[in-house]
Amino acid sequence: MPAAHLPEALGPILEFLDMAGIAVFALSGALLAAVKKQTLVTFLFFAVVTGVGGGTVRDLLIGAPVFWVHENQTLLICFGAALALWLLPARLWKGKTLLWLDAAGLAAYATFGAAKGLAFGLAPLPAFAMGVLTGCLGGIIRDLLAGEPSILMRPELYVTVAALSAALFVALTHYAGVPGDVAGPAAFLAGFALRAGAILRGWGLPVYSR
Amino acid sequence: MPAAHLPEALGPILEFLDMAGIAVFALSGALLAAVKKQTLVTFLFFAVVTGVGGGTVRDLLIGAPVFWVHENQTLLICFGAALALWLLPARLWKGKTLLWLDAAGLAAYATFGAAKGLAFGLAPLPAFAMGVLTGCLGGIIRDLLAGEPSILMRPELYVTVAALSAALFVALTHYAGVPGDVAGPAAFLAGFALRAGAILRGWGLPVYSR
Amino acid sequence: MPAAHLPEALGPILEFLDMAGIAVFALSGALLAAVKKQTLVTFLFFAVVTGVGGGTVRDLLIGAPVFWVHENQTLLICFGAALALWLLPARLWKGKTLLWLDAAGLAAYATFGAAKGLAFGLAPLPAFAMGVLTGCLGGIIRDLLAGEPSILMRPELYVTVAALSAALFVALTHYAGVPGDVAGPAAFLAGFALRAGAILRGWGLPVYSR
Numbered sequence: 001m002p003a004a005h006l007p008e009a010l011g012p013i014l015e016f017l018d019m020a021g022i023a024v025f026a027l028s029g030a031l032l033a034a035v036k037k038q039t040l041v042t043f044l045f046f047a048v049v050t051g052v053g054g055g056t057v058r059d060l061l062i063g064a065p066v067f068w069v070h071e072n073q074t075l076l077i078c079f080g081a082a083l084a085l086w087l088l089p090a091r092l093w094k095g096k097t098l099l100w101l102d103a104a105g106l107a108a109y110a111t112f113g114a115a116k117g118l119a120f121g122l123a124p125l126p127a128f129a130m131g132v133l134t135g136c137l138g139g140i141i142r143d144l145l146a147g148e149p150s151i152l153m154r155p156e157l158y159v160t161v162a163a164l165s166a167a168l169f170v171a172l173t174h175y176a177g178v179p180g181d182v183a184g185p186a187a188f189l190a191g192f193a194l195r196a197g198a199i200l201r202g203w204g205l206p207v208y209s210r
Numbered sequence: 211m212p213a214a215h216l217p218e219a220l221g222p223i224l225e226f227l228d229m230a231g232i233a234v235f236a237l238s239g240a241l242l243a244a245v246k247k248q249t250l251v252t253f254l255f256f257a258v259v260t261g262v263g264g265g266t267v268r269d270l271l272i273g274a275p276v277f278w279v280h281e282n283q284t285l286l287i288c289f290g291a292a293l294a295l296w297l298l299p300a301r302l303w304k305g306k307t308l309l310w311l312d313a314a315g316l317a318a319y320a321t322f323g324a325a326k327g328l329a330f331g332l333a334p335l336p337a338f339a340m341g342v343l344t345g346c347l348g349g350i351i352r353d354l355l356a357g358e359p360s361i362l363m364r365p366e367l368y369v370t371v372a373a374l375s376a377a378l379f380v381a382l383t384h385y386a387g388v389p390g391d392v393a394g395p396a397a398f399l400a401g402f403a404l405r406a407g408a409i410l411r412g413w414g415l416p417v418y419s420r
Numbered sequence: 421m422p423a424a425h426l427p428e429a430l431g432p433i434l435e436f437l438d439m440a441g442i443a444v445f446a447l448s449g450a451l452l453a454a455v456k457k458q459t460l461v462t463f464l465f466f467a468v469v470t471g472v473g474g475g476t477v478r479d480l481l482i483g484a485p486v487f488w489v490h491e492n493q494t495l496l497i498c499f500g501a502a503l504a505l506w507l508l509p510a511r512l513w514k515g516k517t518l519l520w521l522d523a524a525g526l527a528a529y530a531t532f533g534a535a536k537g538l539a540f541g542l543a544p545l546p547a548f549a550m551g552v553l554t555g556c557l558g559g560i561i562r563d564l565l566a567g568e569p570s571i572l573m574r575p576e577l578y579v580t581v582a583a584l585s586a587a588l589f590v591a592l593t594h595y596a597g598v599p600g601d602v603a604g605p606a607a608f609l610a611g612f613a614l615r616a617g618a619i620l621r622g623w624g625l626p627v628y629s630r
Contacts, residue, residue: 036363039415041370045346045362048339056271061476061486066271069327072335090420117489125492129468136465140565145350147359149567152465153456160461205459210510246573249625251580255556255572258549266481276481279537282545300630355560357569 013181014115017188018055021108022074025138026051026081028101031093032146033082040086047082048075050142054109058134062120099199102139102151103161107191110135110162111184114169124174131166132159156198160205165191223391224325227398228265231318232284235348236261236291238311241303242356243292250296257292258285260352264319268344272330309409312349312361313371317401320345320372321394324379334380341376342369366408370415375401433601434535437608438475441528442494445558446471446501448521451513452566453502460506467502468495470562474529478554482540519619522559522571523581527611530555530582531604534589544590551586552579576618580625585611 010018029050033043052068052075059066068074085093114131122130136159139151152158165187172183197203220228239260243253262278262285269276278284295303324341332340346369349361362368375397382393407413430438449470453463472488472495479486488494505513534551542550556579559571572578585607592603617623 034418034420037417037419038363039367039370039417041373041415042362042368043418045342045369049343060270060480061489063485065273069271069273069332069336069340072333075335075339086418122489123492125495126489129495130489132465133469144354144564145360145362147363150565152462152565153458153567157459158462159465160459163461205461207457207459208454208463208506209457210454244628244630247627247629248573249577249580249627251583251625252572252578253628255552255579259553270480275483279481279483279542279546279550282543285545285549296628354564355570355572357573 010112010115010119011179011181011184014112014184017108017184018112019077021105021112022051022055023077023081024101025054025105025109025142026078027085028098028105028139029142030082030085031098031101032142032148034085034090034093035098036146040082043082043086044079046142046145047078047085049145050138051078051081053141054113054134054137057137058113058116058130061130061134062117062122064116064120096199103192103195103199105138106135106158106162106195107165107188108135109138110165110191111169111187114166114187115173115180115184118170118174124170127174128163128166128170131169132162135162135166155207156202156204157194158198161191161195161198164194220322220325220329221389221391221394224322224394227318227394228322229287231315231322232261232265233287233291234311235264235315235319235352236288237295238308238315238349239352240292240295241308241311242352242358244295244300244303245308246356250292253292253296254289256352256355257288257295259355260348261288261291263351264323264344264347267347268323268326268340271340271344272327272332274326274330306409313402313405313409315348316345316368316371316405317375317398318345319348320375320401321379321397324376324397325383325390325394328380328384334384337384338373338376338380341379342372345372345376365417366412366414367404368408371401371405371408374404430532430535430539431599431601431604434532434604437528437604438532439497441525441532442471442475443497443501444521445474445525445529445562446498447505448518448525448559449562450502450505451518451521452562452568454505454510454513455518456566460502463502463506464499466562466565467498467505469565470558471498471501473561474533474554474557477557478533478536478550481550481554482537482542484536484540516619523612523615523619525558526555526578526582526615527585527608529558530585530611531589531607534586534607535593535600535604538590538594544594547594548583548586548590551589552582555582555586575627576622576624577614578618581611581615581618584614 026047029046033046113134117127117130169187172178236257239256243256323344327337327340379397382388446467449466533554537547537550589607592598
C-alpha cells in the first residue's frame with residue numbers, strides 16, 4: 001500500500017480523533033488569544049498554529065505530506081473554532097476551560113500521532129515517541145507564541161498523559177493485535193482520565209528533589 | 211513542469227520580492243543582536259535565522275527543497291546584511307528602524323509565501339495560510355531567540371498585514387487571473403501600507419474585550 | 421551512492437561523534453529538568469527533545485530521512501542518559517556540569533552537522549551554516565522549553581564555537597582533502613577547547629557597543 005494512502009487505512013474512529021484533536025487545540029489557541037485581548041485575526045492565527053502545529057511536526061518527522069496543505073477542511077475547522085470563541089458568550093470559556101481543551105487535544109494527538117507513526121512503518125519505540133512529542137507540541141507552541149510559561153512546567157502530570165495514551169495504543173495494536181478503532185478510543189480515554197485526575201486532584205509523579 | 215523548476219516560474223519581480231524579504235528580515239535580526247550588544251558572529255547567526263526562517267518552514271510545509279541549502283547566494287545576502295549593520299554608523303538604525311524592516315519583510319514574505327504555495331499546487335486557502343504563517347515566522351523566531359516579547363502581541367495590526375498581502379495575492383492571481391508580476395507588488399504594497407498605518411497611527415482592529 | 425547510504429560513508433569516528441553529541445545533549449536536557457524539579461517522565465522528554473532536536477532540524481533541512489525514527493538506538497541513548505541522571509548522586513551534576521555537557525554537544529553537533537551536509541551534496545557555505553545552526557539548536561530548544569534565557573545570549577563565546585568547528589571541518593575535508601575521520605576529531609577538539617576557554621576564562625569577541 002503506498003504511503004500516501006496510509007492515513008485512510010487508520011479507520012474512521014482514529015480519523016475522528018484526529019479532527020477532534022485539531023478542533024480542541026484550535027479552541028485552546030483562540031482562547032489564549034482571548035485571554036491576551038487580541039484581535040479576531042490573531043484569534044485565527046493562534047487557532048491555526050495551535051490546531052495544526054503538533055500534527056505538522058509529526059508529518060515532517062515521519063516523512064508524510066503535511067496533512068493540511070492540500071485540502072481546505074482542516075483550516076476551516078480551525079477558523080470555525082476561532083470564530084465560535086469570538087462570538088459565543090465569554091462565560092462559556094471562563095475558569096479552567098483552557099486546561100480541559102488542552103487535555104482533550106493532548107490525549108487525542110498523542111494517540112493519533114502514535115497510530116500514524118505505526119502506519120508509516122516506524123519501529124514501536126519511535127512511534128511511541130512520535131505520539132508523545134507531537135501530543136505535547138501544540139500546547140508548547142501556543143504558550144511560546146503567547147509568552148506564557150510552558151504548560152510542560154506545571155506541577156501536575158502532563159507529558160505522562162501523552163506517554164500513557166501513546167504507549168497504550170502501541171501496546172494494544174502492535175503487540176496485542178487489537179484493531180485501531182478499538183485501541184484508539186481506549187488510549188484516548190485513558191490519557192484524558194489521567195489528565196482529568198491531574199487537573200481535579202493534582203495527581204502527580206514524584207519530582208526530583210535532590 | 212517538475213516541482214524543482216517551479217520557483218523560477220514565479221517570475222523576476224516575485225523573485226526580487228523574495229530576495230528583498232530575506233535581506234530586510236536579515237537586517238532586522240542583526241539589528242536585534244545590536245540592541246542586545248552581541249558579537250559579530252551572533253549578528254551573522256541572527257541575520258541568517260531571521261532571514262531564512264520563515265521561508266525554510268514554508269518550503270518544508272509545501273514539500274519543496276529548502277531554498278538556501280544548494281547555493282551560496284542567500285547566505286551571502288544575510289551575511290552582507292549583518293556586516294553592513296555592524297560597520298555602518300549606528301544612527302542609521304536608531305528609533306523605529308527594526309519595526310520598518312520587519313514591516314517590509316512581513317509583507318514581502320507573506321506575498322511570496324502565498325505565491326510559492328500556489329506554484330506548488332496548494333489549494334487557495336492553504337496557500338493563503340502559508341503566506342500568513344511564513345510571513346509572521348521570521349519575526350516570531352527572531353523575538354523568541356532574543357527572549358523579547360513576541361511582535362505578535364503588540365497592540366497594532368501585525369498578523370492582519372500578512373493576511374492582507376496573502377489574500378490579495380491569491381485573489382488577484384487565482385481568481386482574477388492577474389499575472390504574478392503585477393499582483394506581487396500590489397499585494398506587497400497593500401500590506402506594507404497597512405503596517406505603516408499601524409506603526410505611524412496605531413491602526414488596529416477591535417480587540418476582544420469580554 | 422544513493423543518499424540513504426551516505427551517512428554510513430561518514431566513517432566510524434564521525435558516527436561516534438554523532439552518538440556522543442546526542443548523549444551529552446540528552447544529559448544536558450535531563451539536567452535542566454532536574455534543576456527545574458520535574459518528574460522522571462519530564463526528564464525523558466527533555467532528554468529526547470534536546471538530544472535529537474538539532475539533528476532532526478538538520479535532516480529536515482538537507483532532505484535526509486530523520487535519523488531517529490526508523491531505529492530504537494537513538495531514543496534508548498536518550499532514555500539511558502535521563503535515567504542515569506535521575507539515579508546517580510546529584511553531586512556529580514552540581515556546578516557547571518550543564519555548561520560542560522552543552523559545550524561537548526555543541527562542538528560535536530556542529531562538526532557532524534557540517535559533515536552530513538557535505539555528504540548530502542550541499543555547497544560548502546550552506547554545509548558550514550548547517551553545522552552552526554544545528555549545533556546551536558539543541559541548547560536553544562532546551563532553554564526555550566524550560567523558559568530559561570537562551571544560552572545564545574550569554575556573554576561568552578557560543579555561536580563562535582560552533583562556527584569554528586563547522587568551518588574547520590569544511591576547510592579540512594573539502595579544501596585540504598583531509599579524511600573525515602581525522603578532520604572530525606580535530607574540528608570537535610578545536611571547538612571544545614574554545615568553549616572551554618570561554619567558560620573558564622570568559623574568552624569573548626568584542627561586542628557591539630555603539
